[in-house]
Amino acid sequence: MPTSEPTIPDVPQSSNPQLAFPCLDNVEERTQRLSRRSMSGPEPSYTTGAHEKFHSGEPILLDWGGVLPSFDIAYETWGTLNADKSNAILLHTGLSASSHAHSTETNPKPGWWERFIGPGAPLDTDKYFVICTNVLGGCYGSTGPSSLDPTSKQPYATSFPILTMQDMVRAQFRLLDGLGIDKLYASVGCSMGGMQSLAAGVLEKDRVSRIVSVSGCARSHPYSIAMRHTQRQVLMADQNWTRTRGNYYNSIPPHQGMKLARQIATITYRSGPEWEKRFGRQRADASRPPALCPDFLIETYLDHAGEKWCLEYDANSLLYVSKAMDLFDLGKGLQDATTQRRRENAGRLQGASSQQGAADACTFVLPDEPYQETESAAEILAGTRDSGAAVDQLSEDLVKGMAPLRDTPTLVLGVASDILFPAFQQREVAETLRKAGNRSVTHVELGEDRSLFGHDTFLLDLEGVGGEIRRFLG
Amino acid sequence: MPTSEPTIPDVPQSSNPQLAFPCLDNVEERTQRLSRRSMSGPEPSYTTGAHEKFHSGEPILLDWGGVLPSFDIAYETWGTLNADKSNAILLHTGLSASSHAHSTETNPKPGWWERFIGPGAPLDTDKYFVICTNVLGGCYGSTGPSSLDPTSKQPYATSFPILTMQDMVRAQFRLLDGLGIDKLYASVGCSMGGMQSLAAGVLEKDRVSRIVSVSGCARSHPYSIAMRHTQRQVLMADQNWTRTRGNYYNSIPPHQGMKLARQIATITYRSGPEWEKRFGRQRADASRPPALCPDFLIETYLDHAGEKWCLEYDANSLLYVSKAMDLFDLGKGLQDATTQRRRENAGRLQGASSQQGAADACTFVLPDEPYQETESAAEILAGTRDSGAAVDQLSEDLVKGMAPLRDTPTLVLGVASDILFPAFQQREVAETLRKAGNRSVTHVELGEDRSLFGHDTFLLDLEGVGGEIRRFLG
Numbered sequence: 001m002p003t004s005e006p007t008i009p010d011v012p013q014s015s016n017p018q019l020a021f022p023c024l025d026n027v028e029e030r031t032q033r034l035s036r037r038s039m040s041g042p043e044p045s046y047t048t049g050a051h052e053k054f055h056s057g058e059p060i061l062l063d064w065g066g067v068l069p070s071f072d073i074a075y076e077t078w079g080t081l082n083a084d085k086s087n088a089i090l091l092h093t094g095l096s097a098s099s100h101a102h103s104t105e106t107n108p109k110p111g112w113w114e115r116f117i118g119p120g121a122p123l124d125t126d127k128y129f130v131i132c133t134n135v136l137g138g139c140y141g142s143t144g145p146s147s148l149d150p151t152s153k154q155p156y157a158t159s160f161p162i163l164t165m166q167d168m169v170r171a172q173f174r175l176l177d178g179l180g181i182d183k184l185y186a187s188v189g190c191s192m193g194g195m196q197s198l199a200a201g202v203l204e205k206d207r208v209s210r211i212v213s214v215s216g217c218a219r220s221h222p223y224s225i226a227m228r229h230t231q232r233q234v235l236m237a238d239q240n241w242t243r244t245r246g247n248y249y250n251s252i253p254p255h256q257g258m259k260l261a262r263q264i265a266t267i268t269y270r271s272g273p274e275w276e277k278r279f280g281r282q283r284a285d286a287s288r289p290p291a292l293c294p295d296f297l298i299e300t301y302l303d304h305a306g307e308k309w310c311l312e313y314d315a316n317s318l319l320y321v322s323k324a325m326d327l328f329d330l331g332k333g334l335q336d337a338t339t340q341r342r343r344e345n346a347g348r349l350q351g352a353s354s355q356q357g358a359a360d361a362c363t364f365v366l367p368d369e370p371y372q373e374t375e376s377a378a379e380i381l382a383g384t385r386d387s388g389a390a391v392d393q394l395s396e397d398l399v400k401g402m403a404p405l406r407d408t409p410t411l412v413l414g415v416a417s418d419i420l421f422p423a424f425q426q427r428e429v430a431e432t433l434r435k436a437g438n439r440s441v442t443h444v445e446l447g448e449d450r451s452l453f454g455h456d457t458f459l460l461d462l463e464g465v466g467g468e469i470r471r472f473l474g
Numbered sequence: 475m476p477t478s479e480p481t482i483p484d485v486p487q488s489s490n491p492q493l494a495f496p497c498l499d500n501v502e503e504r505t506q507r508l509s510r511r512s513m514s515g516p517e518p519s520y521t522t523g524a525h526e527k528f529h530s531g532e533p534i535l536l537d538w539g540g541v542l543p544s545f546d547i548a549y550e551t552w553g554t555l556n557a558d559k560s561n562a563i564l565l566h567t568g569l570s571a572s573s574h575a576h577s578t579e580t581n582p583k584p585g586w587w588e589r590f591i592g593p594g595a596p597l598d599t600d601k602y603f604v605i606c607t608n609v610l611g612g613c614y615g616s617t618g619p620s621s622l623d624p625t626s627k628q629p630y631a632t633s634f635p636i637l638t639m640q641d642m643v644r645a646q647f648r649l650l651d652g653l654g655i656d657k658l659y660a661s662v663g664c665s666m667g668g669m670q671s672l673a674a675g676v677l678e679k680d681r682v683s684r685i686v687s688v689s690g691c692a693r694s695h696p697y698s699i700a701m702r703h704t705q706r707q708v709l710m711a712d713q714n715w716t717r718t719r720g721n722y723y724n725s726i727p728p729h730q731g732m733k734l735a736r737q738i739a740t741i742t743y744r745s746g747p748e749w750e751k752r753f754g755r756q757r758a759d760a761s762r763p764p765a766l767c768p769d770f771l772i773e774t775y776l777d778h779a780g781e782k783w784c785l786e787y788d789a790n791s792l793l794y795v796s797k798a799m800d801l802f803d804l805g806k807g808l809q810d811a812t813t814q815r816r817r818e819n820a821g822r823l824q825g826a827s828s829q830q831g832a833a834d835a836c837t838f839v840l841p842d843e844p845y846q847e848t849e850s851a852a853e854i855l856a857g858t859r860d861s862g863a864a865v866d867q868l869s870e871d872l873v874k875g876m877a878p879l880r881d882t883p884t885l886v887l888g889v890a891s892d893i894l895f896p897a898f899q900q901r902e903v904a905e906t907l908r909k910a911g912n913r914s915v916t917h918v919e920l921g922e923d924r925s926l927f928g929h930d931t932f933l934l935d936l937e938g939v940g941g942e943i944r945r946f947l948g
Contacts, residue, residue: 013625013626014623014625014626014628014630014633015540015541015542015543015623015624015625015626015630015633015635016540016541016630016633016634016635017633018632018633018719019632019633019636019720021632021710021719023707023710024710024711024716024719027711028716064763064764065763066489066490067489067490068489069489149488149489150489151487151488151489152487152488152489154488156488156489156490158492158493158495158766159488159489159490159491159492159493160490161489161490162493162763162764219755220755221749221750221755222749222750222753222754222755222770222772223741223745223749225755225770225772225773226741226749226772226773226776227741229737229768229770229772229773229776230734230737230738230741230776232766233497233734233737234708234711234734236495236497236498236766237498237501237708237711237712237730237731237734238711239713242498242502245492245495245498246493256711257711260704260707260708260711263703263704263707264704264738267697267700267701267704271697275695275696275697275700276695276696279696280696281693281694281695281696281699281803289538289539289636290538290636290797290801292632292706292710292793292794292797294703295800296696296699296703296800298696298699298700298703299699299700299703302700302703302704319766320766323764323766326769326770327764329755419893
């Protein structure tokens, strides 16, 4: 956003007073503040504090043909690796989390899963060696769009290659190689981590003994893609992003776009039932006239969620990692296509630092004739009936794709009030695994009597979620 | 958004190609186009074609203290008003619709409810005289923020006063007075119109014989407020809006913000089940590498929905009308407070054209200590349990508030797949009416076996929705 003053026309006396917009003033003040900071030195890098760092000097080939000449993975551990290195649990994070799942000696700040890890906790550090990483593509110490490209010596920004869940998992297994861990006791994750815990088992079935997938899925569904799409769109519409096409690292970050994106995300993380009881229709100050800026309590809650996050995470990491979630699909069709593509691109690892052909550049252009709305309900109903066979075929594709997990004991946990990863998606995971012949599937669904917190239940419900995990890990 | 060229830094050879962003190029091209148009003459006004116009030379006092010195209501009619003027149906619209519910001689373009109105149709023009208006605050011929303020001779813009559903209904009854219609055969509406059809009955119980409320509610709930909040926020974040604080009428309209807002809205209008079958995980062009711009079919669908709408509706109308929806609550508490406020403000009608005191200006500022997240699930669970009594009190408040409808036959229709006005809200309306002593409540809920189209079902399902209305109207 330009730092110029608002150019509100000088309106003559009007019938009613001009409304005020403190929420916009507030954003503009932050822009001014950041602008001064930006002129006085480089951006601070994103961090949640001290962590270990694994460096791979070997290049990595990504699923869609990109190559990172080298990369870092930030990680933290809790508990002790036993002599035969058989007690390691790899914990996968949600979209924007760091490796700091629990406090450490060097970083005593509480982690994002503080109560779920520790002696006697669900991830019991008396028994297990727990490892958590910041994902590839993130901004908390692992290589991502804000990292320097060793070729250009500039931040990758939007020359960072498209990522997949499997790419992130591949990078994690490089770390496990580095730690000398052949086989995991368990692969555990919630939300995006619930996708990764499954992906890890499919990709490296001989190296994963057990899987815990909480509020995750086997393939993203259109509503989730739509909600992430709007977050990316509002973020990229921030002029600090648009103007630089994502190369904002030497100027002001797109803090307003990030604030807006986080507000939309927050709606998907928490849902109706809890809000109904906690906020209802309360206004923040009922003695004041209504405003177009935040006014109802639920609005100030969303505003605050956006405010406290908008400078805490790298905007491009959000774009790439959220896109990777959209692309997630454990179906056999996509897996085979990816294998084929990786084979064709294998040569890129040799000349890892030489630029790829321009033909690879993403130049997708929208079709001239966009999607046309069908006017008649009858047509649509007829259309959806016809696609029944296609849906069955998709399920078959998923059963084949998840067949590598046939012998892996798996806990699948869902929450009825989750609107982002709805409970039908965890049911799909469990049913698909059973169809694939897996006889050790534990499926738990927390009803609304147990949790009203929607997707975020995994962060909050120590007994409902943690208890199940503890019992499953044994 | 500034019309300057993107300032993408000149990046040296990089490890991977720079991604392209055709969706942003596209928006920037539209800005250029609009900028040329803007310099060559005034903005075209919004219209959906020929309609009748009712002009009230008398001022109107609004619920939150604003005054319009005079106002227009655009309307269209179908069928013939009978001799004793007893066959009139007032049809209320959704948020952004015009009065053009059905084609007319002067405007043969199909209306937004074309198949639901006509000889033998659910709103049978052989029997009824159907009236549809553009709401007060809209932009299709009725007075709204884009209209000239008679005091300033400039567009109201954001000096337009805060509106309520009841204000819109009051303006409609002025039109009915003008037409000499004392009593409606029925007040019918879907979505926002479903709120208004109830509000009309409460406000003017002796003038409304029957009510049809489809996919509406008796009070907005926090999820709906949250979704509308994000739409307002992304719209106001458009630099064409921010820079002018909504006074963009002599420059470029906030078309990008409108496009983003419409995409979010579209998610709430259609929901999961239909999208699953219609779009699934199909990419628009699977032979291309993935992109951060629209890529999956669901994304191109949303993009298109935003594109075709972004210049069709006034941004400030969206802000004011969507805010009026948030404020909707038929509870007795708010009704009484409003009655009291209207009494205190009645004097403003006398000096309708003199500016109100600055003390009324909306200057709400967020509290310094924003809403604090409760860390422990136990605390929240305890908190929500304690609020059980508060929830019961709220229901009691609603029963009292809707008591004026005790003797009004009412059809309440909901759709199980609706995420914007979830089915529990129509159940609430029906139960509240019954608690208030109404013995003529018909409640219908269309299950997922009948409709997968979510909120938009009312536009699509002629038999499921229209059939019920036909049977109810008799």
